[in-house]
Amino acid sequence: MKKTTLLINCPDKKGIIATVTNFILSKKGNTVYIEQHVDRELKEFFMRLECEFDQDEEKLARFKEAFNNNVAENYNMHWEMYDTEKKPKMAIFVSKYDHCLYDILSRHASGELKVKIPLIISNHNDLKPVAEAFHIPFKHIPVSKETKVEAEATQIALLKEHKIDFVVLARYMQILSSEFVNYFPHKIINIHHSFLPAFPGAKPYHSAYKRGVKIIGATSHYVTSDLDEGPIIEQEIVRVSHIHNVQDFILKGRDLEKIVLSRAIKHHIERKVLVYNNKTVIFS
Amino acid sequence: MKKTTLLINCPDKKGIIATVTNFILSKKGNTVYIEQHVDRELKEFFMRLECEFDQDEEKLARFKEAFNNNVAENYNMHWEMYDTEKKPKMAIFVSKYDHCLYDILSRHASGELKVKIPLIISNHNDLKPVAEAFHIPFKHIPVSKETKVEAEATQIALLKEHKIDFVVLARYMQILSSEFVNYFPHKIINIHHSFLPAFPGAKPYHSAYKRGVKIIGATSHYVTSDLDEGPIIEQEIVRVSHIHNVQDFILKGRDLEKIVLSRAIKHHIERKVLVYNNKTVIFS
Amino acid sequence: MKKTTLLINCPDKKGIIATVTNFILSKKGNTVYIEQHVDRELKEFFMRLECEFDQDEEKLARFKEAFNNNVAENYNMHWEMYDTEKKPKMAIFVSKYDHCLYDILSRHASGELKVKIPLIISNHNDLKPVAEAFHIPFKHIPVSKETKVEAEATQIALLKEHKIDFVVLARYMQILSSEFVNYFPHKIINIHHSFLPAFPGAKPYHSAYKRGVKIIGATSHYVTSDLDEGPIIEQEIVRVSHIHNVQDFILKGRDLEKIVLSRAIKHHIERKVLVYNNKTVIFS
Amino acid sequence: MKKTTLLINCPDKKGIIATVTNFILSKKGNTVYIEQHVDRELKEFFMRLECEFDQDEEKLARFKEAFNNNVAENYNMHWEMYDTEKKPKMAIFVSKYDHCLYDILSRHASGELKVKIPLIISNHNDLKPVAEAFHIPFKHIPVSKETKVEAEATQIALLKEHKIDFVVLARYMQILSSEFVNYFPHKIINIHHSFLPAFPGAKPYHSAYKRGVKIIGATSHYVTSDLDEGPIIEQEIVRVSHIHNVQDFILKGRDLEKIVLSRAIKHHIERKVLVYNNKTVIFS
Structure with a gap:
């Protein structure tokens, strides 16, 4: 299982959490930990998510592309994805x-x-x-x-x-x-x-x-x-x-x-x- | 919109977050804030969730019943639901x-x-x-x-x-x-x-x-x-x-x-x- | 026994502590507690002293006068004396x-x-x-x-x-x-x-x-x-x-x-x- | 000028501070800094004192002896004296x-x-x-x-x-x-x-x-x-x-x-x- 860390921020909107966790589920990933913050004043949504995939590099690249096209663009997200176990x-x-x-x-x-x-x-x-x-x-x-x-x-x-x-x-x-x-x-x-x-x-x-x-x-x-x-x-x-x-x-x-x-x-x-x-x- | 606070703990399992947020979405609720903790040692999952419904008391009672039957029992949850704005x-x-x-x-x-x-x-x-x-x-x-x-x-x-x-x-x-x-x-x-x-x-x-x-x-x-x-x-x-x-x-x-x-x-x-x-x- | 608090500051000089404690002793007072600070940079001496006297108001007034004339002026002191037990x-x-x-x-x-x-x-x-x-x-x-x-x-x-x-x-x-x-x-x-x-x-x-x-x-x-x-x-x-x-x-x-x-x-x-x-x- | 640190504790008694600072003055020392504590419950007096002497080792040894005989014994003191600048x-x-x-x-x-x-x-x-x-x-x-x-x-x-x-x-x-x-x-x-x-x-x-x-x-x-x-x-x-x-x-x-x-x-x-x-x- 490959551990991945996902960082997201975007304008706050209904349904983000469900959309993202469902997308991960649909790609056979498991959301292990989720943390979230909403800046009520600026109406900005922030999320950090740890998930696990049973996937190789190539599939992960496809996952990223799909995430970008099917999720991130709809919500106008700024997002980053990291291999959790790779030391910077x-x-x-x-x-x-x-x-x-x-x-x-x-x-x-x-x-x-x-x-x-x-x-x-x-x-x-x-x-x-x-x-x-x-x-x-x-x-x-x-x-x-x-x-x-x-x-x-x-x-x-x-x-x-x-x-x-x-x-x-x-x-x-x-x-x-x-x-x-x-x-x-x-x-x-x-x-x-x-x-x-x-x-x-x-x-x-x-x-x-x-x-x-x-x-x-x-x-x-x-x-x-x-x-x-x-x-x-x-x-x-x-x-x-x-x-x-x-x-x-x-x-x-x-x-x-x-x-x-x-x-x-x-x-x-x-x-x-x-x-x-x-x-x-x-x-x- | 009625604000509701949901507190849950249950054995840690794949898909809890997506299941709960989807259930709320399916009942026309909006998950406003979610916070979660997993005790890795005891394999226990904890979640606090704030959501909003456009519902009266009666519908909320039906929501509770449905939540209990369709979600809580499957995950063996201990759960509590509160009217966020009601002072204890x-x-x-x-x-x-x-x-x-x-x-x-x-x-x-x-x-x-x-x-x-x-x-x-x-x-x-x-x-x-x-x-x-x-x-x-x-x-x-x-x-x-x-x-x-x-x-x-x-x-x-x-x-x-x-x-x-x-x-x-x-x-x-x-x-x-x-x-x-x-x-x-x-x-x-x-x-x-x-x-x-x-x-x-x-x-x-x-x-x-x-x-x-x-x-x-x-x-x-x-x-x-x-x-x-x-x-x-x-x-x-x-x-x-x-x-x-x-x-x-x-x-x-x-x-x-x-x-x-x-x-x-x-x-x-x-x-x-x-x-x-x-x-x-x-x-x- | 009358409790008195004495606050002093003056240019730092040799012998201040001994001079003050001796003066109090010479007036039949007992120095109960002394605390001191020296600002090395500004060469300024600070002292807070608690003492006890077996004296009435009048004698205390004479003590103050003697302290001023015999001690404070020699050291160019700024000083304040308080009845410790009098509430401000x-x-x-x-x-x-x-x-x-x-x-x-x-x-x-x-x-x-x-x-x-x-x-x-x-x-x-x-x-x-x-x-x-x-x-x-x-x-x-x-x-x-x-x-x-x-x-x-x-x-x-x-x-x-x-x-x-x-x-x-x-x-x-x-x-x-x-x-x-x-x-x-x-x-x-x-x-x-x-x-x-x-x-x-x-x-x-x-x-x-x-x-x-x-x-x-x-x-x-x-x-x-x-x-x-x-x-x-x-x-x-x-x-x-x-x-x-x-x-x-x-x-x-x-x-x-x-x-x-x-x-x-x-x-x-x-x-x-x-x-x-x-x-x-x-x-x- | 030789810097010396003196640590004292003894039963609390009238006049200790004046006695010690006077003794140092009488030996041509200068009390640079004094700090003191009294445990009211146990009636025990504690003092740390930094002083300076214009003296060689031999004179310091005589000072110690005199201090012990003329001051420490009278007050039943436990005392320690250190060369401030000597690294332990x-x-x-x-x-x-x-x-x-x-x-x-x-x-x-x-x-x-x-x-x-x-x-x-x-x-x-x-x-x-x-x-x-x-x-x-x-x-x-x-x-x-x-x-x-x-x-x-x-x-x-x-x-x-x-x-x-x-x-x-x-x-x-x-x-x-x-x-x-x-x-x-x-x-x-x-x-x-x-x-x-x-x-x-x-x-x-x-x-x-x-x-x-x-x-x-x-x-x-x-x-x-x-x-x-x-x-x-x-x-x-x-x-x-x-x-x-x-x-x-x-x-x-x-x-x-x-x-x-x-x-x-x-x-x-x-x-x-x-x-x-x-x-x-x-x-x-």
Whole structure:
């Protein structure tokens, strides 16, 4: 039995659930799990469906075609279908901070993150030993104002070459160009060290300290061409008080950053995220 | 259009979702929202479904009969069907602590809790003024070792007379007999002032203080004949430290108790709870 | 034995703790509890000290004078001294939302908030019954653009008449003038229904919903003439997801608002807050 | 200037703070930071004090002697004095789970944990590559029922040889003998994968799943000869629901375990923990 994950969104209409589950039944598939969300305000319907088929690749291709023609078009659906058991390919971009990288690689090593990591790209050489300790190929691509265009071209070529499905910016300290971002729409996951939209920009812990907040946070979001404005995937917070200085904020924040980023990566790997209207639906 | 909520659980089997949604479609109903859970270990299927019908009471009764004969029996379903917009009737039992009572009544007064409260029952007279301030009838039924059987008989008679759907023990300091509990299976909601199963019994804050825990909690659960062992509906916690004494634990715990209890009540009112195997499925 | 609370801040310098504790000892006082904070960056010292004296009012007045002349002036201290057991007088300002008011009044009724509440002031009449249920005098002072100056004059006169120590804005929906605010520096506590500085202004839950955040918050702060910019006393958060709409945010936010506001009130009542540099030191 | 940390506990008595701070002043020391706790019930006084001296080793030894004779004995103090800037030596015990080890070693590598790690001891060889990746010596000491006494003797000899100050059990799956434990009173930190005292013993996540709790936790505590009963240093929790199975509990628990353990280690390294009456005072 082949496990398949189906993600759908379309304008809300009567009978979608019955139509889709019946179609699957008619193709001798079994709907194992269904989860659904309706945005009443925007009248938009979202569904994530896990089903099983006793089919080979070829039949599945025919199924997709039939689904598209007989179901999806009628409902004006945006839809994606994935082989549930095929691990996606993830590239990690880093600079000098190592805590997120250690966290991701150790989760990967222990089997917690069901993903392939064909490559780590960095604008510095500092974290090469970490990559090597975990036996992941490491590419050093320096970036300066002058070389940025060229560097991004090299990066994109590498990502294509390795058939990368999505990119994780694990405290990568360069701003990606709109061109790069548009190459991977909703496929680049960033971790921002702030409880967005509070304290956007470069030094959130300093700003948070100055404002005297009692709680700090971290935010993982898809990168869009609007800096720090992309769809939020996950957030987490931790309490602080007057006894903590900026350095304490940074240390506490690190724990947030790695936890939040790895949760976001997991949601993405399990195809549990649908983006709509610059917001995310995260299925459970 | 009449809104109906359907709760189902049954052994997991192929085709349940399609069968149920098709049946509703065939009766000219519209499935508005569906949520589902499968316990893979126990192979049990759970579903909560909201649908709309353009039907009167009589037709709905026929729908129920048809559903039972044509669907439910085939799948060996346990099922419940509710008029989504009909407010259930809740009785509150209290003793002397007032924080949960104030919380429930003020949420009710502000329209947050969509429930009818025909009566408050207490073994003491202390909270009568609170009931009166919110214009809810208050019945004083003293309970002693000698009068317990009789007192419970009076309580049950009152609950029947007012057609009470479920009971909330808002820090009611008497243990209900098995007879009473069995009258209202999974219809009595209690708040226990501890993070169960830690510190069961009468003085959890004292025990927690003695053990030196760094976090305390509160637990809302359905009452069963096993004291403090019923299915857990909701829990919440708060941090404590060495600076807090038992009295501080009690004060912090009060805030937990009322929040946790009111969340549990809301889940129950919205028919979002299914009990199975002494655990709860809480639909979102 | 008379219990006294002493709050001090001054430029950090060698020997402050020994000097102060010795002075108290020399006056036959006993330092029961001391808590201290040093802002290393600003080189500012903060201390809260509880001590006991076997003294009458008159001797205490002489103690204060001696402390000022022999200790405070040498260290350039800002200091405040309170009779620990004297309950401060709090006025509550409300409009139409009742959840914070219910929460404060029920905590007061149960003895949890050790404060006197001589009066509730509102620009509407809606919450008069709530005030009456708790037997607190209620003053209706309507506010419009035209009458605002006059209304505030009436409010200030009332606060003076009742010797009010501090004011709580329990979802009071009017912006106080700078004149009013300057009358009560760091004596007006507000609750803002957002995790400040995110989503300042009037409709934070709507903004939070629109941005698609996964966590919402509430913030209690002292009111300054910069709207929503005053020193933060307390914050708390709750998780939300795509399944929650604006109305759900508002409901969840209510629970935050009342908890956060009551915690802030408690800190203030217990003289545990020192304001410095638009931030708060909250002693434990 | 030499920074020194002083930890004291003794029966509560008038004048302790003034006596100690004066003594330090009399020895030309400067009290930089003081924190204090009084257990009113047990009438026990606790204090942590950071001070600076312009002194060499020899003078410090004389200071200690004078402190003991002139201050400590009068108040019946238990006291400890540490060179604030000297890193303590920590040994890590592991078995097969790697998540806590990765977390500790990456925090150490990034400079967050100010501690020396002269050795990792394990009853299995599985994690040797992790130790090697971080360049920490790894000792494989197998333990079986028959060899346990001998193995512990080897372990103790190694710990002595490396002048280890404290031991961290990072999911070490062997129970230490009372003899071993008594060698290092309040110097062995364990992480238990449960919200103690709920679910003590070997399979807490399974028990938690079976009970249907809505929150799971992890607990770090000092090891005593009563299994899972030692003084709690830190706890943290995470929400779970019916959608999570035992495996999900375990994965979520891992994140708790590593965060909680590293927090406990940090408290210990910074000499912020005092143990009394099987509970901990954790200074901020």
